[in-house]
Amino acid sequence: MSVSFFKRIFLLSALILSSLVPALAQDDEHHEGETTVVEHGKTEEGFNMGEMIMHHIKDEHGWEFAHGFKLHLPVILYTADRGLEVFSSKDFEEGKTHNGYHIDHKSGQVHRVDTAGKADESVKVWDFSITKNAASLLLSVVLLILILGAVKNSFAKNRGGKPTGIQRFVEPLILFIRDEVAKPNLGPGYAKYLPYLLTVFFFILTNNLLGLLPGSANVTGNIAVTMVLAVIAFFVVNLSGNKHYWMHLVLPSGVPWWLLPLIIPIEIIGLFVKPVSLMIRLFANITAGHVIILSLLGLIFVANQLGGAGTAWGLSPVVIVFTLFLNLIELLVAFLQAYIFTLLTSMYIGSAIEDNHDMDHGIGYDEEHIIEPVA
Protein backbone atom coordinates (compact mmCIF):
# COMPACT_ATOMS: atom_id res chain seq x y z
CA MET A 1 0.00 0.00 0.00
CA SER A 2 2.64 2.43 1.19
CA VAL A 3 4.98 1.42 -1.68
CA SER A 4 2.35 2.07 -4.27
CA PHE A 5 1.52 5.39 -2.68
CA PHE A 6 5.13 6.42 -2.79
CA LYS A 7 5.37 5.31 -6.41
CA ARG A 8 2.34 7.34 -7.38
CA ILE A 9 3.72 10.45 -5.75
CA PHE A 10 7.03 9.84 -7.47
CA LEU A 11 5.46 9.38 -10.87
CA LEU A 12 3.21 12.35 -10.40
CA SER A 13 6.09 14.61 -9.47
CA ALA A 14 8.04 13.19 -12.40
CA LEU A 15 5.32 14.11 -14.83
CA ILE A 16 4.74 17.51 -13.30
CA LEU A 17 8.44 18.24 -13.41
CA SER A 18 8.78 17.06 -16.97
CA SER A 19 6.02 19.39 -18.06
CA LEU A 20 7.14 22.23 -15.84
CA VAL A 21 10.75 22.42 -16.97
CA PRO A 22 10.02 23.05 -20.65
CA ALA A 23 7.49 25.68 -19.61
CA LEU A 24 10.12 27.40 -17.53
CA ALA A 25 12.55 27.09 -20.37
CA GLN A 26 10.15 28.69 -22.79
CA ASP A 27 9.78 31.55 -20.40
CA ASP A 28 13.50 31.95 -20.18
CA GLU A 29 14.06 31.70 -23.89
CA HIS A 30 11.49 34.36 -24.43
CA HIS A 31 13.27 36.53 -21.93
CA GLU A 32 16.59 35.99 -23.59
CA GLY A 33 15.20 36.89 -26.96
CA GLU A 34 14.45 40.32 -25.59
CA THR A 35 17.84 40.74 -24.01
CA THR A 36 19.52 39.74 -27.21
CA VAL A 37 17.54 42.21 -29.21
CA VAL A 38 18.43 45.00 -26.80
CA GLU A 39 22.07 44.11 -26.98
CA HIS A 40 22.05 43.78 -30.71
CA GLY A 41 20.75 47.30 -30.84
CA LYS A 42 23.43 48.57 -28.49
CA THR A 43 26.61 47.00 -29.62
CA GLU A 44 27.74 44.46 -32.15
CA GLU A 45 30.75 43.28 -30.14
CA GLY A 46 28.93 42.73 -26.86
CA PHE A 47 27.83 39.55 -25.15
CA ASN A 48 25.01 37.78 -26.94
CA MET A 49 23.23 35.47 -24.54
CA GLY A 50 21.06 33.72 -27.11
CA GLU A 51 24.03 32.95 -29.27
CA MET A 52 26.07 31.76 -26.33
CA ILE A 53 23.33 29.36 -25.25
CA MET A 54 22.71 28.03 -28.74
CA HIS A 55 26.42 27.52 -29.16
CA HIS A 56 26.49 25.40 -26.02
CA ILE A 57 23.47 23.24 -26.65
CA LYS A 58 24.10 22.71 -30.34
CA ASP A 59 26.43 20.31 -32.02
CA GLU A 60 29.72 21.44 -33.56
CA HIS A 61 32.69 20.18 -35.49
CA GLY A 62 35.45 19.80 -32.95
CA TRP A 63 35.00 19.74 -29.19
CA GLU A 64 35.67 22.98 -27.34
CA PHE A 65 35.89 22.10 -23.65
CA ALA A 66 36.55 25.69 -22.71
CA HIS A 67 37.61 28.77 -24.56
CA GLY A 68 40.91 27.94 -26.25
CA PHE A 69 40.87 24.23 -25.39
CA LYS A 70 39.53 22.61 -28.49
CA LEU A 71 39.76 18.95 -29.46
CA HIS A 72 39.79 18.57 -33.22
CA LEU A 73 37.64 15.75 -34.53
CA PRO A 74 37.47 14.13 -37.93
CA VAL A 75 35.20 15.69 -40.54
CA ILE A 76 33.71 13.03 -42.80
CA LEU A 77 31.94 14.29 -45.90
CA TYR A 78 30.31 12.46 -48.77
CA THR A 79 29.39 14.07 -52.04
CA ALA A 80 28.15 12.36 -55.16
CA ASP A 81 30.91 13.80 -57.33
CA ARG A 82 33.93 13.49 -55.00
CA GLY A 83 32.98 10.51 -52.84
CA LEU A 84 34.18 10.18 -49.25
CA GLU A 85 36.51 12.82 -47.83
CA VAL A 86 38.03 12.81 -44.35
CA PHE A 87 40.01 15.63 -42.77
CA SER A 88 40.47 17.27 -39.38
CA SER A 89 38.08 19.92 -38.13
CA LYS A 90 41.22 22.00 -37.53
CA ASP A 91 41.04 22.89 -41.22
CA PHE A 92 37.74 24.68 -40.58
CA GLU A 93 39.18 26.86 -37.78
CA GLU A 94 38.43 30.56 -37.90
CA GLY A 95 35.93 30.13 -40.72
CA LYS A 96 38.56 28.82 -43.13
CA THR A 97 37.64 27.12 -46.35
CA HIS A 98 39.15 23.69 -46.92
CA ASN A 99 39.10 21.72 -50.16
CA GLY A 100 36.19 23.76 -51.35
CA TYR A 101 34.16 23.19 -48.17
CA HIS A 102 33.05 25.82 -45.71
CA ILE A 103 31.04 25.72 -42.49
CA ASP A 104 28.22 28.15 -42.22
CA HIS A 105 28.87 29.59 -38.77
CA LYS A 106 25.23 30.18 -38.00
CA SER A 107 23.69 26.85 -38.97
CA GLY A 108 26.80 24.69 -38.59
CA GLN A 109 26.11 23.18 -42.02
CA VAL A 110 28.95 22.28 -44.39
CA HIS A 111 28.58 23.71 -47.91
CA ARG A 112 30.53 23.33 -51.10
CA VAL A 113 31.90 26.75 -52.07
CA ASP A 114 33.47 27.95 -55.27
CA THR A 115 36.75 29.82 -55.47
CA ALA A 116 34.99 33.09 -54.90
CA GLY A 117 33.69 31.77 -51.55
CA LYS A 118 30.10 31.56 -52.71
CA ALA A 119 28.03 28.55 -51.56
CA ASP A 120 27.19 26.06 -54.28
CA GLU A 121 23.70 24.86 -53.38
CA SER A 122 23.53 22.35 -56.22
CA VAL A 123 25.95 19.99 -54.48
CA LYS A 124 24.37 18.03 -51.66
CA VAL A 125 26.97 17.49 -48.92
CA TRP A 126 26.34 14.49 -46.66
CA ASP A 127 28.02 15.31 -43.38
CA PHE A 128 28.92 12.19 -41.40
CA SER A 129 31.49 13.99 -39.28
CA ILE A 130 32.41 12.84 -35.84
CA THR A 131 31.01 15.96 -34.28
CA LYS A 132 31.13 16.86 -30.61
CA ASN A 133 27.89 14.95 -30.01
CA ALA A 134 28.97 11.93 -32.03
CA ALA A 135 32.26 11.82 -30.14
CA SER A 136 30.46 12.10 -26.81
CA LEU A 137 28.07 9.40 -27.97
CA LEU A 138 30.92 7.04 -28.80
CA LEU A 139 32.59 7.94 -25.52
CA SER A 140 29.42 7.04 -23.63
CA VAL A 141 29.24 3.72 -25.48
CA VAL A 142 32.83 2.93 -24.51
CA LEU A 143 32.14 4.00 -20.92
CA LEU A 144 29.01 1.86 -20.73
CA ILE A 145 30.80 -1.18 -22.10
CA LEU A 146 33.64 -0.68 -19.62
CA ILE A 147 31.35 -0.09 -16.63
CA LEU A 148 28.94 -2.91 -17.41
CA GLY A 149 31.87 -5.17 -18.26
CA ALA A 150 33.25 -4.45 -14.79
CA VAL A 151 29.82 -5.13 -13.32
CA LYS A 152 29.63 -8.40 -15.21
CA ASN A 153 33.05 -9.45 -13.92
CA SER A 154 32.02 -8.44 -10.43
CA PHE A 155 28.92 -10.62 -10.77
CA ALA A 156 31.06 -13.52 -11.93
CA LYS A 157 33.47 -12.99 -9.04
CA ASN A 158 30.79 -12.70 -6.35
CA ARG A 159 28.82 -15.56 -7.78
CA GLY A 160 25.81 -15.98 -5.51
CA GLY A 161 27.37 -13.70 -2.91
CA LYS A 162 26.73 -10.12 -1.96
CA PRO A 163 27.66 -7.39 -4.45
CA THR A 164 30.89 -5.43 -4.16
CA GLY A 165 32.40 -2.38 -5.82
CA ILE A 166 30.65 -0.82 -8.78
CA GLN A 167 28.17 -3.68 -8.81
CA ARG A 168 26.62 -2.20 -5.68
CA PHE A 169 25.73 0.96 -7.57
CA VAL A 170 24.57 -0.59 -10.83
CA GLU A 171 22.78 -3.65 -9.51
CA PRO A 172 19.91 -1.75 -7.83
CA LEU A 173 19.30 0.10 -11.10
CA ILE A 174 19.17 -3.18 -13.02
CA LEU A 175 16.84 -4.66 -10.42
CA PHE A 176 14.70 -1.53 -10.48
CA ILE A 177 14.26 -1.71 -14.25
CA ARG A 178 13.58 -5.43 -14.09
CA ASP A 179 11.21 -5.48 -11.11
CA GLU A 180 9.51 -2.09 -11.27
CA VAL A 181 9.47 -1.37 -14.99
CA ALA A 182 9.69 -4.55 -17.04
CA LYS A 183 7.83 -7.09 -14.90
CA PRO A 184 4.69 -5.08 -14.07
CA ASN A 185 4.26 -3.73 -17.59
CA LEU A 186 5.33 -6.63 -19.73
CA GLY A 187 4.07 -9.58 -17.73
CA PRO A 188 5.57 -13.03 -18.06
CA GLY A 189 7.29 -12.33 -21.39
CA TYR A 190 9.42 -9.57 -19.89
CA ALA A 191 12.75 -11.38 -20.23
CA LYS A 192 12.76 -10.97 -24.01
CA TYR A 193 12.64 -7.17 -23.81
CA LEU A 194 14.77 -6.69 -20.71
CA PRO A 195 18.13 -6.29 -22.52
CA TYR A 196 16.62 -3.62 -24.77
CA LEU A 197 15.02 -1.73 -21.87
CA LEU A 198 18.20 -1.91 -19.80
CA THR A 199 20.27 -0.66 -22.72
CA VAL A 200 17.87 2.24 -23.29
CA PHE A 201 17.87 3.15 -19.61
CA PHE A 202 21.62 3.04 -19.15
CA PHE A 203 22.30 4.76 -22.47
CA ILE A 204 20.02 7.68 -21.65
CA LEU A 205 21.18 7.88 -18.04
CA THR A 206 24.85 7.88 -18.96
CA ASN A 207 24.42 10.53 -21.62
CA ASN A 208 22.22 12.65 -19.35
CA LEU A 209 24.86 12.54 -16.65
CA LEU A 210 27.72 13.16 -19.06
CA GLY A 211 25.79 16.14 -20.38
CA LEU A 212 25.84 17.69 -16.91
CA LEU A 213 29.62 17.87 -16.83
CA PRO A 214 31.08 21.25 -17.71
CA GLY A 215 32.29 21.45 -21.29
CA SER A 216 30.44 18.33 -22.29
CA ALA A 217 28.14 17.70 -25.23
CA ASN A 218 24.37 17.88 -25.10
CA VAL A 219 23.74 14.40 -26.47
CA THR A 220 20.32 13.45 -25.09
CA GLY A 221 19.22 17.02 -25.73
CA ASN A 222 19.78 16.51 -29.43
CA ILE A 223 16.76 15.70 -31.52
CA ALA A 224 18.66 13.29 -33.78
CA VAL A 225 19.64 11.14 -30.82
CA THR A 226 16.18 11.05 -29.27
CA MET A 227 14.65 10.49 -32.69
CA VAL A 228 16.68 7.33 -33.21
CA LEU A 229 15.71 6.11 -29.74
CA ALA A 230 12.05 6.84 -30.45
CA VAL A 231 12.10 5.18 -33.86
CA ILE A 232 13.70 2.08 -32.37
CA ALA A 233 11.02 2.09 -29.67
CA PHE A 234 8.37 2.43 -32.39
CA PHE A 235 9.71 -0.61 -34.24
CA VAL A 236 10.12 -2.66 -31.07
CA VAL A 237 6.53 -1.91 -30.05
CA ASN A 238 4.90 -2.49 -33.40
CA LEU A 239 6.96 -5.47 -34.46
CA SER A 240 5.99 -7.25 -31.28
CA GLY A 241 2.32 -6.28 -31.58
CA ASN A 242 0.04 -9.33 -31.47
CA LYS A 243 -3.37 -10.03 -32.94
CA HIS A 244 -5.20 -8.27 -30.10
CA TYR A 245 -3.10 -5.14 -30.52
CA TRP A 246 -3.82 -4.80 -34.24
CA MET A 247 -7.45 -5.82 -33.82
CA HIS A 248 -7.83 -3.16 -31.17
CA LEU A 249 -6.36 -0.68 -33.62
CA VAL A 250 -8.71 -1.40 -36.54
CA LEU A 251 -11.73 -2.63 -34.60
CA PRO A 252 -11.83 -1.32 -31.05
CA SER A 253 -14.28 -3.27 -28.96
CA GLY A 254 -17.14 -1.51 -27.20
CA VAL A 255 -17.22 1.44 -29.58
CA PRO A 256 -20.44 2.26 -31.42
CA TRP A 257 -20.05 1.72 -35.17
CA TRP A 258 -20.71 5.35 -36.08
CA LEU A 259 -17.73 6.44 -33.96
CA LEU A 260 -15.35 4.16 -35.83
CA PRO A 261 -14.48 6.68 -38.59
CA LEU A 262 -13.32 8.97 -35.80
CA ILE A 263 -11.70 6.41 -33.51
CA ILE A 264 -9.65 4.54 -36.09
CA PRO A 265 -7.75 7.61 -37.37
CA ILE A 266 -7.15 8.64 -33.76
CA GLU A 267 -5.79 5.21 -32.96
CA ILE A 268 -3.52 5.33 -35.98
CA ILE A 269 -2.30 8.82 -35.12
CA GLY A 270 -1.74 7.60 -31.57
CA LEU A 271 0.57 4.93 -32.97
CA PHE A 272 2.93 7.69 -34.13
CA VAL A 273 2.27 10.18 -31.38
CA LYS A 274 3.66 7.81 -28.77
CA PRO A 275 7.22 7.68 -30.16
CA VAL A 276 7.08 11.37 -31.08
CA SER A 277 6.19 12.19 -27.48
CA LEU A 278 9.11 10.05 -26.33
CA MET A 279 11.42 11.89 -28.70
CA ILE A 280 10.29 15.38 -27.72
CA ARG A 281 10.04 14.72 -23.98
CA LEU A 282 13.64 13.64 -23.60
CA PHE A 283 15.00 16.25 -26.01
CA ALA A 284 13.03 19.10 -24.44
CA ASN A 285 13.75 18.20 -20.84
CA ILE A 286 17.48 17.88 -21.27
CA THR A 287 17.82 20.90 -23.54
CA ALA A 288 15.64 22.98 -21.23
CA GLY A 289 17.80 22.12 -18.25
CA HIS A 290 20.90 23.20 -20.10
CA VAL A 291 19.22 26.39 -21.29
CA ILE A 292 18.20 27.35 -17.76
CA ILE A 293 21.65 26.80 -16.31
CA LEU A 294 23.32 28.64 -19.18
CA SER A 295 20.87 31.55 -18.90
CA LEU A 296 21.57 31.85 -15.19
CA LEU A 297 25.30 31.92 -15.74
CA GLY A 298 24.80 34.27 -18.69
CA LEU A 299 23.12 36.73 -16.32
CA ILE A 300 26.54 37.48 -14.83
CA PHE A 301 27.84 38.56 -18.22
CA VAL A 302 24.73 40.55 -18.97
CA ALA A 303 25.16 42.30 -15.63
CA ASN A 304 28.78 42.98 -16.49
CA GLN A 305 27.68 44.65 -19.68
CA LEU A 306 24.81 46.63 -18.24
CA GLY A 307 26.09 47.56 -14.77
CA GLY A 308 29.83 47.00 -14.88
CA ALA A 309 32.13 44.54 -13.15
CA GLY A 310 30.90 45.42 -9.66
CA THR A 311 27.32 44.44 -10.44
CA ALA A 312 28.53 41.24 -12.06
CA TRP A 313 30.60 40.27 -9.00
CA GLY A 314 27.73 41.17 -6.72
CA LEU A 315 25.30 39.04 -8.69
CA SER A 316 27.63 36.05 -8.96
CA PRO A 317 26.99 34.45 -5.54
CA VAL A 318 23.22 34.55 -6.08
CA VAL A 319 23.56 33.11 -9.56
CA ILE A 320 25.92 30.40 -8.34
CA VAL A 321 23.52 29.33 -5.59
CA PHE A 322 20.70 29.12 -8.12
CA THR A 323 22.87 27.25 -10.59
CA LEU A 324 23.89 24.79 -7.92
CA PHE A 325 20.26 24.19 -7.05
CA LEU A 326 19.33 23.73 -10.69
CA ASN A 327 22.23 21.36 -11.18
CA LEU A 328 20.82 19.21 -8.40
CA ILE A 329 17.44 19.27 -10.11
CA GLU A 330 19.14 18.35 -13.37
CA LEU A 331 20.77 15.41 -11.63
CA LEU A 332 17.31 14.26 -10.61
CA VAL A 333 15.99 14.92 -14.10
CA ALA A 334 18.81 12.85 -15.59
CA PHE A 335 17.59 9.80 -13.68
CA LEU A 336 13.95 10.70 -14.07
CA GLN A 337 13.98 11.08 -17.84
CA ALA A 338 15.90 7.85 -18.30
CA TYR A 339 13.31 6.17 -16.08
CA ILE A 340 10.32 7.76 -17.83
CA PHE A 341 11.57 6.90 -21.30
CA THR A 342 12.13 3.29 -20.24
CA LEU A 343 8.84 3.09 -18.34
CA LEU A 344 6.76 4.45 -21.20
CA THR A 345 8.53 2.26 -23.74
CA SER A 346 7.80 -0.79 -21.63
CA MET A 347 4.16 0.30 -21.29
CA TYR A 348 3.81 0.63 -25.04
CA ILE A 349 5.39 -2.77 -25.53
CA GLY A 350 3.16 -4.12 -22.77
CA SER A 351 0.04 -2.89 -24.55
CA ALA A 352 1.28 -4.46 -27.78
CA ILE A 353 2.00 -7.92 -26.36
CA GLU A 354 -0.93 -8.08 -23.95
CA ASP A 355 -3.00 -11.20 -24.51
CA ASN A 356 -6.35 -9.67 -23.67
CA HIS A 357 -7.60 -7.02 -21.34
CA ASP A 358 -6.72 -9.01 -18.28
CA MET A 359 -4.24 -6.79 -16.49
CA ASP A 360 -3.17 -9.50 -14.12
CA HIS A 361 -0.92 -11.29 -16.65
CA GLY A 362 -1.49 -14.38 -14.56
CA ILE A 363 1.52 -13.69 -12.36
CA GLY A 364 -0.28 -12.09 -9.49
CA TYR A 365 0.29 -8.41 -10.00
CA ASP A 366 -2.50 -6.51 -8.36
CA GLU A 367 -4.13 -3.42 -9.71
CA GLU A 368 -2.00 -1.17 -7.58
CA HIS A 369 1.00 -2.04 -9.70
CA ILE A 370 -0.65 -0.99 -12.92
CA ILE A 371 0.00 2.58 -13.88
CA GLU A 372 -2.12 4.03 -16.61
CA PRO A 373 -0.10 4.91 -19.70
CA VAL A 374 0.57 8.60 -20.10
CA ALA A 375 1.01 9.81 -23.65
Add this chain to the structure above:
Amino acid sequence: MELLTPNIGLLFWQIVAFGGLFFILRSFAWKPILASLKEREENIQSALDLAEKTRREMAAMKADNEKLLAQARSEREAILRGAKETADKMIAESRDKAESEGKRILDQARETMQNERQALIAQMKKEVVTLSLDIAEKVLRKELSDKSAQEKLVNDLVATSSLN
Protein backbone atom coordinates in the same frame (compact mmCIF):
# COMPACT_ATOMS: atom_id res chain seq x y z
CA MET B 1 14.64 25.80 -35.74
CA GLU B 2 18.09 24.28 -36.20
CA LEU B 3 17.60 22.64 -32.85
CA LEU B 4 14.62 20.71 -34.17
CA THR B 5 16.11 19.49 -37.43
CA PRO B 6 18.02 16.28 -36.93
CA ASN B 7 21.48 16.13 -38.42
CA ILE B 8 21.97 13.22 -40.81
CA GLY B 9 25.49 12.49 -39.53
CA LEU B 10 24.40 12.32 -35.93
CA LEU B 11 21.41 10.15 -36.87
CA PHE B 12 23.84 7.76 -38.52
CA TRP B 13 26.26 7.70 -35.59
CA GLN B 14 23.45 7.31 -33.10
CA ILE B 15 22.05 4.30 -34.97
CA VAL B 16 25.54 2.79 -35.13
CA ALA B 17 26.35 3.61 -31.51
CA PHE B 18 23.06 2.51 -29.99
CA GLY B 19 22.72 -0.55 -32.18
CA GLY B 20 26.29 -1.58 -31.47
CA LEU B 21 25.85 -0.92 -27.78
CA PHE B 22 22.68 -2.99 -27.68
CA PHE B 23 24.15 -6.00 -29.44
CA ILE B 24 27.40 -5.87 -27.47
CA LEU B 25 25.70 -5.42 -24.10
CA ARG B 26 23.03 -8.01 -24.82
CA SER B 27 25.42 -10.91 -25.21
CA PHE B 28 28.37 -9.53 -23.30
CA ALA B 29 26.76 -7.97 -20.23
CA TRP B 30 23.01 -8.38 -19.81
CA LYS B 31 22.84 -12.09 -20.41
CA PRO B 32 25.45 -13.06 -17.78
CA ILE B 33 24.35 -10.35 -15.35
CA LEU B 34 20.67 -11.27 -15.51
CA ALA B 35 21.53 -14.96 -15.34
CA SER B 36 23.62 -14.53 -12.21
CA LEU B 37 20.98 -12.27 -10.67
CA LYS B 38 18.42 -14.97 -11.28
CA GLU B 39 20.72 -17.66 -9.98
CA ARG B 40 21.39 -15.72 -6.83
CA GLU B 41 17.71 -15.05 -6.28
CA GLU B 42 16.95 -18.72 -6.73
CA ASN B 43 19.71 -19.58 -4.27
CA ILE B 44 18.32 -17.17 -1.75
CA GLN B 45 14.82 -18.49 -2.31
CA SER B 46 15.89 -22.09 -1.89
CA ALA B 47 17.87 -21.19 1.22
CA LEU B 48 14.81 -19.46 2.63
CA ASP B 49 12.65 -22.43 1.75
CA LEU B 50 15.11 -24.78 3.41
CA ALA B 51 15.22 -22.63 6.51
CA GLU B 52 11.44 -22.59 6.64
CA LYS B 53 11.29 -26.34 6.19
CA THR B 54 13.89 -26.88 8.89
CA ARG B 55 12.05 -24.55 11.19
CA ARG B 56 8.85 -26.48 10.63
CA GLU B 57 10.65 -29.77 11.23
CA MET B 58 12.18 -28.40 14.41
CA ALA B 59 8.76 -27.29 15.58
CA ALA B 60 7.34 -30.73 14.83
CA MET B 61 10.25 -32.36 16.64
CA LYS B 62 9.78 -30.10 19.59
CA ALA B 63 6.09 -30.95 19.72
CA ASP B 64 7.02 -34.64 19.58
CA ASN B 65 9.48 -34.17 22.39
CA GLU B 66 6.90 -32.39 24.47
CA LYS B 67 4.47 -35.19 23.88
CA LEU B 68 7.05 -37.79 24.83
CA LEU B 69 7.99 -35.84 27.91
CA ALA B 70 4.38 -35.49 28.97
CA GLN B 71 3.86 -39.19 28.41
CA ALA B 72 6.95 -40.06 30.43
CA ARG B 73 5.84 -37.78 33.19
CA SER B 74 2.40 -39.29 33.39
CA GLU B 75 3.92 -42.78 33.32
CA ARG B 76 6.24 -41.91 36.13
CA GLU B 77 3.35 -40.58 38.12
CA ALA B 78 1.35 -43.72 37.51
CA ILE B 79 4.29 -45.86 38.61
CA LEU B 80 4.83 -43.79 41.71
CA ARG B 81 1.18 -43.93 42.55
CA GLY B 82 1.13 -47.68 42.05
CA ALA B 83 4.21 -48.12 44.19
CA LYS B 84 2.74 -46.04 46.94
CA GLU B 85 -0.47 -48.02 46.88
CA THR B 86 1.41 -51.27 47.03
CA ALA B 87 3.50 -50.03 49.88
CA ASP B 88 0.46 -48.84 51.77
CA LYS B 89 -1.22 -52.12 51.19
CA MET B 90 1.80 -54.02 52.34
CA ILE B 91 2.10 -51.93 55.46
CA ALA B 92 -1.57 -52.39 56.23
CA GLU B 93 -1.33 -56.08 55.60
CA SER B 94 1.70 -56.55 57.76
CA ARG B 95 0.14 -54.51 60.49
CA ASP B 96 -2.93 -56.70 60.44
CA LYS B 97 -0.80 -59.77 60.38
CA ALA B 98 1.36 -58.56 63.24
CA GLU B 99 -1.69 -57.68 65.23
CA SER B 100 -3.30 -61.04 64.75
CA GLU B 101 -0.03 -62.83 65.40
CA GLY B 102 0.50 -60.87 68.59
CA LYS B 103 -2.99 -61.69 69.68
CA ARG B 104 -2.48 -65.32 68.91
CA ILE B 105 0.79 -65.40 70.84
CA LEU B 106 -0.84 -63.58 73.74
CA ASP B 107 -3.75 -66.02 73.75
CA GLN B 108 -1.40 -68.89 73.60
CA ALA B 109 0.66 -67.47 76.45
CA ARG B 110 -2.44 -66.86 78.46
CA GLU B 111 -3.63 -70.41 77.89
CA THR B 112 -0.24 -71.82 78.80
CA MET B 113 -0.18 -69.72 81.91
CA GLN B 114 -3.66 -70.95 82.80
CA ASN B 115 -2.60 -74.55 82.31
CA GLU B 116 0.54 -74.06 84.29
CA ARG B 117 -1.36 -72.43 87.07
CA GLN B 118 -3.89 -75.23 87.16
CA ALA B 119 -1.11 -77.79 87.10
CA LEU B 120 0.61 -75.86 89.85
CA ILE B 121 -2.53 -75.66 91.90
CA ALA B 122 -3.19 -79.36 91.38
CA GLN B 123 0.32 -80.18 92.42
CA MET B 124 0.12 -77.86 95.37
CA LYS B 125 -3.16 -79.49 96.38
CA LYS B 126 -1.54 -82.89 96.14
CA GLU B 127 1.47 -81.81 98.07
CA VAL B 128 -0.65 -80.14 100.74
CA VAL B 129 -2.65 -83.35 101.04
CA THR B 130 0.49 -85.41 101.27
CA LEU B 131 1.97 -82.99 103.75
CA SER B 132 -1.20 -82.93 105.80
CA LEU B 133 -1.33 -86.69 105.76
CA ASP B 134 2.26 -86.86 106.87
CA ILE B 135 1.65 -84.34 109.60
CA ALA B 136 -1.46 -86.12 110.62
CA GLU B 137 0.33 -89.42 110.69
CA LYS B 138 3.13 -87.92 112.69
CA VAL B 139 0.71 -86.32 115.13
CA LEU B 140 -1.27 -89.47 115.32
CA ARG B 141 1.84 -91.53 115.92
CA LYS B 142 2.92 -89.21 118.68
CA GLU B 143 -0.57 -89.03 120.24
CA LEU B 144 -1.07 -92.67 120.10
CA SER B 145 2.19 -93.71 121.59
CA ASP B 146 0.57 -94.58 124.89
CA LYS B 147 -2.47 -96.62 125.56
CA SER B 148 -4.53 -94.08 127.36
CA ALA B 149 -4.19 -91.60 124.64
CA GLN B 150 -5.36 -94.17 122.14
CA GLU B 151 -8.32 -95.02 124.12
CA LYS B 152 -9.20 -91.51 124.69
CA LEU B 153 -8.97 -90.86 120.90
CA VAL B 154 -11.13 -93.72 120.14
CA ASN B 155 -13.54 -92.49 122.63
CA ASP B 156 -13.51 -89.04 121.25
CA LEU B 157 -13.94 -90.35 117.81
CA VAL B 158 -16.70 -92.51 118.87
CA ALA B 159 -18.20 -89.66 120.75
CA THR B 160 -18.01 -87.28 117.83
CA SER B 161 -19.11 -89.74 115.26
CA SER B 162 -22.62 -90.48 116.25
CA LEU B 163 -23.79 -93.35 114.28
CA ASN B 164 -27.09 -92.83 112.87
